[in-house]
Amino acid sequence: MxxxxxxxxxxxxxxxxxxxxxxxxxxxxxxxxxxxxxxxxxxxxxxxxxxxxxxxxxxxxxxxxxxxxxxxxxxxxxxxxxxxxxxxxxxxxxxxxxxxxxxxxxxxxxxxxxxxxxxxxxxxxxxxEESAAGEEPAEREPGAERASGAVRRAEFVLTNEVGLHARPAALFARTVAGLAAEVEVVCGDQRAAGDSVLALMALGAVKGSRIEVSASGADAAEALRRIGDLVDRDFAE
Amino acid sequence: MACTTEDVVAALRRCAEVISEHRDELVELDREIGDADHGENLNRGFAAVVSAVDSTMPETPGAALKLAATTLISKVGGAAGPLYGTAFLRAATTVGDAAELDAPMVAKVLRAAMDGVVARGKAEQGDKTMVDALHPAVLAAESATEVPVGELLKAAATAASEGAAATVPLVARKGRASYLGERSAGHLDPGARSTELLLGAFAGGQR
Structure with missing residues (x-):
């Protein structure tokens, strides 16, 4: 529902x-x-x-x-x-x-x-674009993030055909949205909140683009694992 | 001298007649600065209002106004539906169960109707909308509460005509015409014109 x-x-x-x-x-x-x-x-x-x-x-x-x-x-x-x-x-x-x-x-x-x-x-x-790629509306408890420790980072190279286009961006955002983690994605000089499909699309990440993903919060590690899995599977294209 | 249920229903029928007569004129005005649907939409709406009062005669002025409101909301389709619908709805709420409406009440009803249009459409005076006809009409009505309802309505209708005419040089700031910017100047606003026509219809047979 x-x-x-x-x-x-x-x-x-x-x-x-x-x-x-x-x-x-x-x-x-x-x-x-x-x-x-x-x-x-x-x-x-x-x-x-x-x-x-x-x-x-x-x-x-x-x-x-x-x-x-x-x-x-x-x-x-x-x-x-x-x-x-x-x-x-x-x-x-x-x-x-x-x-x-x-x-x-x-x-x-x-x-x-x-x-x-x-x-x-x-x-x-x-x-x-500016704020879509910048702040996200979600306001999570500020304490939760600090308590769960450090920011984790990982880099991925996109190998799927369309990069972070609409459907992959939606899959990415959906994967992140269910977890207790703040995820940020950097591509070149652009950054996007990981649970905003429009911000992710605005990164303009294409096949071969390198993205740096940082995650914090209780599920930070799980978030990176799932994102890595998505990238490995070429977003199930 | 007061306004009865029969008077309100008769006025609604006159509204339908007047809108039908001016359908093409409203279509043309709206073609110039809008989407050319105002005459057709209002004509359909008021024809449906007539069908509604034909099938069930309302028992109070308030019930007649409410029936007009719900019918216009359902049948009009364009912006005029929610706007006039809200106007008639607020009018009905203001009237309540009263069996007859005296001049001070009619002035209150017009004020409530205008407030409804302003709340729904978020337009202000000078935006080149129906508010530009309604606002002077309300002021005229509020300064005519000592006279019979018919005269109050005539004063309101005359003020609405002047208000509508004054929309010609304005640049539209609300509605479809606002996309035209400066090019909307030099045209009579179709919404202000239909408000003028409707108030004229209300004034038409009322003593």
């Missing part, structure tokens, strides 16, 4: 395409498109309040729902739908770029993150 995602768009094709794209990185997340408006003249552009409400119900598996929107009135329709639920379902409208926000949210939800964190992941996609 994960947080569900509803994609509110003026266009059915846009919402469905984005659901497909985000779903590729998050096979277990309920991503429900709610795009377009059907009336007597057939399917057209617009946002359908009733369809959005129905999509929220379908997306909710008990962990809450994050809604993303494309343009102005889609936001209003989404907000109106959330208000009308009046707590019957836990739902939240993310102020995030539609495509990048949906991908970031889907990956966060796939990793088991709770609603607030999924929303933060979507919103962080808003801040662009």
């Amino acid at each position: 994960t947080v569900g995602i509803v994609l509110v768009s003026h266009s059915a094709a846009l919402a469905e395409g984005l659901a497909e794209l985000a779903g590729q990185m998050a096979p277990d997340v309920r991503i429900v498109p709610a795009g377009g408006l059907v009336d007597e003249q057939g399917a057209g552009l617009g946002t359908d309040y009733d369809a959005v409400c129905a999509a929220v119900a379908r997306a909710d598996s008990g962990e809450g729902v994050l809604l993303l929107y494309d343009l102005g009135s889609a936001r209003m329709t989404a907000e109106l739908a959330v208000e009308s639920l009046a707590g019957a379902q836990r739902a939240f409208v993310a102020d995030a770029p539609f495509v990048e926000g949906a991908v970031a949210a889907a990956v966060a939800a796939q990793s088991g993150a709770e609603l607030a964190r999924v929303a933060t992941a979507a919103a962080a996609a808003n801040a662009g």
Whole structure:
């Protein structure tokens, strides 16, 4: 069971395409498109309040729902739908770029993150490359890291065809997100938080790139082992 | 002189007529600076409102306003759906169970409707939106609470017309037109125009 995602768009094709794209990185997340408006003249552009409400119900598996929107009135329709639920379902409208926000949210939800964190992941996609590759929204207990000792480091050379492209980056982030470890990846002069798929993609690491991975926290060693395993298996390409 | 359930329902029917008559004009205004759907969307919405009151006659003014709200939210599709829907919803909440609405109440209703639009659309006066027609209408209504409801509504409608006309030189800061930047100047805002039309419809038959 994960947080569900509803994609509110003026266009059915846009919402469905984005659901497909985000779903590729998050096979277990309920991503429900709610795009377009059907009336007597057939399917057209617009946002359908009733369809959005129905999509929220379908997306909710008990962990809450994050809604993303494309343009102005889609936001209003989404907000109106959330208000009308009046707590019957836990739902939240993310102020995030539609495509990048949906991908970031889907990956966060796939990793088991709770609603607030999924929303933060979507919103962080808003801040662009600089902060996507820099700080991560997660605020873990500062004490836990110190208590568990030193930072561990490892270097890997990527041998898979596409480098840290979308799917491998998602696999990487998912591997890291489940562990009690802060992971940072450095490639050239770029650095990225290991649980941010967008930041990892922004590294621009391609086949043959050398990445330096540092990990701290209770599961630091396990994190490096699993990442090494992923790299060795060429991200199961 | 006060506004009854029958008056509200009759006003909603006039809204549908007026929007239907001006459908093409609203489409054209929206084609110039938006996505050309405002006339069609509102026409569909108010036609559905008429069907709704045809099938169930509301028992109070508040119930009529709420029925209009939920129908517009479900049927309109564009930004006007959530915006006018929220306006009618706030109006309904303000009215409560009252059987008749006197002038001070109608002024309160207009204020609540505008606040709803502002909260939903996050637009301010001068952004070239329906708020530019609503705001002067509310002020006019609030200074006309000593007169019969019909006159209050006429004052509000006249102020809305002036407010709508004043959107022409403005540069849009909200909605689809805002993507046009400076090029949105020189056009009448379709949302302000439809607000003017709707308030005119409300004023039309009310004594």
